[in-house]
Amino acid sequence: MAGRDGAASDFDRLVAFSREQLQAHARERFRDGGGTQPSVTRVVAGEAEAVFKDYADSAWLMRWFAPLFVYREASALERLAGIEGIPRVYRRVDGLGILIEYLPAPKWSRSQPTPAAHDRLEKLLADVHARGVAHGDLRGSGNILLRADGQPCLVDFVARVHRGRPWNRPWNAVFRAFCQADRNALAKLKLRWAPELATAEECRRAEHRGWPARIARAVGVGVRRLVRLLVRQPDR
Ligand SMILES: Nc1ncnc2c1ncn2[C@@H]1O[C@H](COP(=O)(O)OP(=O)(O)OP(=O)(O)O)[C@@H](O)[C@H]1O
Ligand SMILES: [Mg+2]
Incomplete structure (x- = not known):
């Protein structure tokens, strides 16, 4: 006590x-x-x-x-x-x-994910989407961690997209596209770490970058360029 x-x-x-x-x-x-x-x-x-x-x-x-x-x-x-x-x-x-x-879990890329870990990661992402949050930055895999007990973890939600109100159809189409981009990122991860588990559909999705991923990348590159241009030295 x-x-x-x-x-x-x-x-x-x-x-x-x-x-x-x-x-x-x-x-x-x-x-x-x-x-x-x-x-x-x-x-x-x-x-x-x-x-x-x-x-x-x-x-x-x-x-x-x-x-x-x-x-x-x-x-x-x-x-x-x-x-x-x-x-x-x-x-x-x-x-x-x-x-x-703090989640005591190394990065996915430094772990040995089992087939069950891939299934649990897909389930985790589905739960996240069901709460109305698309992650938006899973393509690099650095934001996916794996606990020793096999529980996958997600961090770094800065690029997230929230689901809109039911009447906001255009925004919800954007939300769905970002959810699809998240799933494509997991398909890419599976193809890289456990290609024997990937279905033909996942192989196809792994290659498909989609416009949300391209926009997210362009925004990231643009912001870095702008900061370099305006801020010669990070002032500490
Ligand atoms: N809650 C957490 N528990 C354990 N480790 C974490 C947690 N949050 C972040 N980390 C570790 O710190 C790293 C960087 O964190 P995060 O991704 O949030 O920052 P970042 O600035 O976006 O970094 P990067 O550009 O590398 O993605 C993660 O890849 C992960 O290894
Ligand atoms: Mg990150």
């Missing part, structure tokens, strides 16, 4: 930390911040841990847009709350950062 109380108070302490305290408790760096990128860090306080994704070290232009990115990610994770394999949101930090649940 004392152990559980200790863990709870560690958690309360961690969630209330300032940016400086979070940085001081950094244990593992998943990615360094700077330019167009946020820093992504595992922070630990006693028995509690979390992931802190923070745009404070990014170029000024990205810091300007950071509240929008943080809002996009947090609102998607809030919609998906309770789904196994999706991190919980603990807190937004000054509009520039977000503190979320």
Whole structure:
């Protein structure tokens, strides 16, 4: 009981930390911040841990847009709350950062996914879509993790697209196209990691990039170019 109380108070302490305290408790760096990128860090306080994704070290232009990115990610994770394999949101930090649940799971590309893991990943994606969220950035596979017990996990919902109101048919057509792009990305993943499992339909879908993926890529490249043009040196 004392152990559980200790863990709870560690958690309360961690969630209330300032940016400086979070940085001081950094244990593992998943990615360094700077330019167009946020820093992504595992922070630990006693028995509690979390992931802190923070745009404070990014170029000024990205810091300007950071509240929008943080809002996009947090609102998607809030919609998906309770789904196994999706991190919980603990807190937004000054509009520039977000503190979320740490998922002890290596990247899919560094794991040995079994056929059952592919099925569970498809089920997870279907649950995410059913809640009205298309991920929008699964093509590179870096946002797919796999826990040792075989549970797939999804992170990085900045590029997400939410389903619109029932009357908003044009937007819902966009939403459906992004859901299809997510499924195509999983077909590509299966073809790469378990080609023997892929059906003819999945082989066809794996090749099909679709306009959502092309737009997402063009936006990413455009933003990086713009930031490089306007921000010669990431001002820290
Ligand atoms: N909640 C989490 N639990 C465990 N690891 C995480 C979590 N969130 C992120 N990571 C790790 O940090 C990496 C980068 O996080 P994220 O994808 O959110 O940031 P990013 O800036 O988009 O990075 P990238 O451009 O590499 O996708 C992930 O690929 C994953 O390995
Ligand atoms: Mg990512």
